[in-house]
Amino acid sequence: MSILGTRVQRLEDPRFLTGQGTYIANLPLPDAWHLSFVRSTVAHGRITAVDTSAAENMPGVVAVYTGATLPLQPAPPAMVLLNQKMLRPYLARDVVRYVGEPVAVIVSETKEQGVDAAETVIVDYDPLPTVLDLEESLRGDVLLHSDAGTNIAVTFPGPADESIFVDCDVVVSLIIENQRVAPVPMEVRAAAATWDGSTLTQWACSQGVHGARDGIANALGLEPAQVRAITPDVGGGFGAKSGQYPEEILVGWVAKTHSHAVRWTETRSENLVSMGHGRGQLQRATLGGTKDGKFLSYRLEVLQDSGAYARMGAVLPIMTRLMTSAVYDIAKVEYESHSVLTNTTPTEAYRGAGRPEATAAIERIIDVFAAKCGIDPAEVRRRNFLQPSSFPLTTAMGAAYDSGEYEKALDAALTAAGYAELRREQRERRERADVVQMGIGVASYVETTNPMSGPEFGSVEITADGGAIVRTGSSSHGQGHHTVWAMIVAESTGIPMHKIDFRFGDTDDIQRGGGTGGSRSLQVGGSAVRLAAEKVIDTARSVAAELLEAAVDDVVFDAVRGAFHVAGSPQPARTWAEVAVGGSNALLGEADFTPEGSTFPFGTHVCVVEVDTETGSVEVRRHVACDDAGTIINPLIVDGQVHGGLAQGIAQALLEEVRYDEDGNPITSNLADYACISAAELPSFERVAMETPTPRNPLGAKGIGEAGTIGATPAVHNAVIDALSHLGVKHMDMPCTPRRVWEALKSVR
Numbered sequence: 080m081s082i083l084g085t086r087v088q089r090l091e092d093p094r095f096l097t098g099q100g101t102y103i104a105n106l107p108l109p110d111a112w113h114l115s116f117v118r119s120t121v122a123h124g125r126i127t128a129v130d131t132s133a134a135e136n137m138p139g140v141v142a143v144y145t146g147a148t149l150p151l152q153p154a155p156p157a158m159v160l161l162n163q164k165m166l167r168p169y170l171a172r173d174v175v176r177y178v179g180e181p182v183a184v185i186v187s188e189t190k191e192q193g194v195d196a197a198e199t200v201i202v203d204y205d206p207l208p209t210v211l212d213l214e215e216s217l218r219g220d221v222l223l224h225s226d227a228g229t230n231i232a233v234t235f236p237g238p239a240d241e242s243i244f245v246d247c248d249v250v251v252s253l254i255i256e257n258q259r260v261a262p263v264p265m266e267v268r269a270a271a272a273t274w275d276g277s278t279l280t281q282w283a284c285s286q287g288v289h290g291a292r293d294g295i296a297n298a299l300g301l302e303p304a305q306v307r308a309i310t311p312d313v314g315g316g317f318g319a320k321s322g323q324y325p326e327e328i329l330v331g332w333v334a335k336t337h338s339h340a341v342r343w344t345e346t347r348s349e350n351l352v353s354m355g356h357g358r359g360q361l362q363r364a365t366l367g368g369t370k371d372g373k374f375l376s377y378r379l380e381v382l383q384d385s386g387a388y389a390r391m392g393a394v395l396p397i398m399t400r401l402m403t404s405a406v407y408d409i410a411k412v413e414y415e416s417h418s419v420l421t422n423t424t425p426t427e428a429y430r431g432a433g434r435p436e437a438t439a440a441i442e443r444i445i446d447v448f449a450a451k452c453g454i455d456p457a458e459v460r461r462r463n464f465l466q467p468s469s470f471p472l473t474t475a476m477g478a479a480y481d482s483g484e485y486e487k488a489l490d491a492a493l494t495a496a497g498y499a500e501l502r503r504e505q506r507e508r509r510e511r512a513d514v515v516q517m518g519i520g521v522a523s524y525v526e527t528t529n530p531m532s533g534p535e536f537g538s539v540e541i542t543a544d545g546g547a548i549v550r551t552g553s554s555s556h557g558q559g560h561h562t563v564w565a566m567i568v569a570e571s572t573g574i575p576m577h578k579i580d581f582r583f584g585d586t587d588d589i590q591r592g593g594g595t596g597g598s599r600s601l602q603v604g605g606s607a608v609r610l611a612a613e614k615v616i617d618t619a620r621s622v623a624a625e626l627l628e629a630a631v632d633d634v635v636f637d638a639v640r641g642a643f644h645v646a647g648s649p650q651p652a653r654t655w656a657e658v659a660v661g662g663s664n665a666l667l668g669e670a671d672f673t674p675e676g677s678t679f680p681f682g683t684h685v686c687v688v689e690v691d692t693e694t695g696s697v698e699v700r701r702h703v704a705c706d707d708a709g710t711i712i713n714p715l716i717v718d719g720q721v722h723g724g725l726a727q728g729i730a731q732a733l734l735e736e737v738r739y740d741e742d743g744n745p746i747t748s749n750l751a752d753y754a755c756i757s758a759a760e761l762p763s764f765e766r767v768a769m770e771t772p773t774p775r776n777p778l779g780a781k782g783i784g785e786a787g788t789i790g791a792t793p794a795v796h797n798a799v800i801d802a803l804s805h806l807g808v809k810h811m812d813m814p815c816t817p818r819r820v821w822e823a824l825k826s827v828r
Contacts, residue, residue, distance in 0.1 A: 122742060233393055573655075701765065706790065
């Protein structure tokens, strides 16, 4: 019986649940110095003076650096697509551009000494005009980087042909704010480093250890071979732990400069104001079609909030562009975006990274279109789906879809939810004018996973006792890689899962890898491990042939028993342990897998909410999710990934928003002010299983890590507005907080 496709309990959980995880904050570096940062308290200002004299003379302070004394030069954006004149200093020089930007760093013997010293540093600022509004930034009246001559980090242009809507009976347009949110990983950012005179060893709280190594080496003027990067256990990333932050680079620089161990762990408040935020798009969506509900033309115009410096967030509109037309057959599609700078924390990737924004736009405007046509929103979607016979296909925006059964997913979700009965209950509540009204939201989606189609490394080494060591270039920070990789190797080799060790995150042990992001791990890293397992079996067959005194071609491998024997003669047989010690070399299989292209998971979510029309409070009563991620290796792991994504997607729709006052001061700088969702606000999710394998990797797997945030947010958003539509509320921006709902109702009363 195959182990693949079964609900295997996670192998990594006992270690975490018993407190045996190893995080950077608890690494045993007893003599390490600590870094503490002095951060800007103004959003935009010229630095006129930095007085560090008191800090320099405090007990335990080893050194104090400012932008003027730090020899590291400001760096251009890592991505060449971005405006290379928008330089970012590691410590602010001359100008600060957001509250929380590092201005000075204290090196101290203990963390407490550094915190005390940082409070004595006095920074004088000459305030500059603050730019928070995206359209104001686009105009460029106030420039954040004068040398760049613009606030536009990158533009993804598109045609603007007004004639595409000429033949449409119905045209609807909507401005949608896809608000800025904070990733809030359980583990905040941290780093530690040592220098032995020739090699920098840096522990990185990162989603990709090889990218961290290369980024640190480049920033410090070292060769990659001079940097050993290690990612121990990482407590969540959600995209924001991709790439390197200035603070992390300074940890390595201080360690190298002073030849002493150094460490840094931020506070939660630092995390909320200085770790990259997600989303942050202002969208104008226009949809046109026939009065019987057929889509003909769609245009999406986007302003992306990049924050004060151009990082990953500025590039993400290219993913929004790719997924513009979603699951629909639309003849004419246009897209244009500008990524602009504001005096706020720079934006980064966040679970879904540009794809949820595309889905949120089209799924919201479809409900507006359906209402204008007087057609049920689920039926409008059904009439416009791309059909299975069309695959594979390439959309107008260049997305090369592999496979899809969009109507099947819609039907599965509607059936599981009892859609007809829900609509009946809704009508009855409206007729009674109940205080608590019910809303039903539908959202269908497709996303791209492993969008860059990059390769991944995997290896399988057989140990002397007949076990195995699996090495992967993927990074594990909560996804359950140990369990799934062990399942793949156990299926191929017959080695029991408890005898399979899992290693990742050390560039001295694993020479190459692409890391984790874009829901790529299983389809690329898992495929590499499967190929590596097949290679080690082939290598072992030659050793077994010698032990069995048979020709290699006559030796077969029995995966059920985990043994080699001569074809037609089950006995004698040689086990993995016997083969491992019987050869002259270690039994090792290595593979680099490059997929044939990205994969495109899809699905439909149905959300049922109850809205109190007197108080504005919203309760999610049910959430049904049909997410098709191709072949499922472990349904339990998939459930966990979907549940986490749903929580974050619902959170954006109802609660979460990073906010600033008119002067650019963050007013959501701790978990008392930032409304991070908890289990108390969520129902038990209902997941509908569906599998449409992809031909683009040997496992047939697509990504699943980001699906929940893509489908859930617009489903919940639509549900809230659906609950109030009969009262005259046609749209409100997220998050649909009680106050915002109450104000929307007040405006139509």
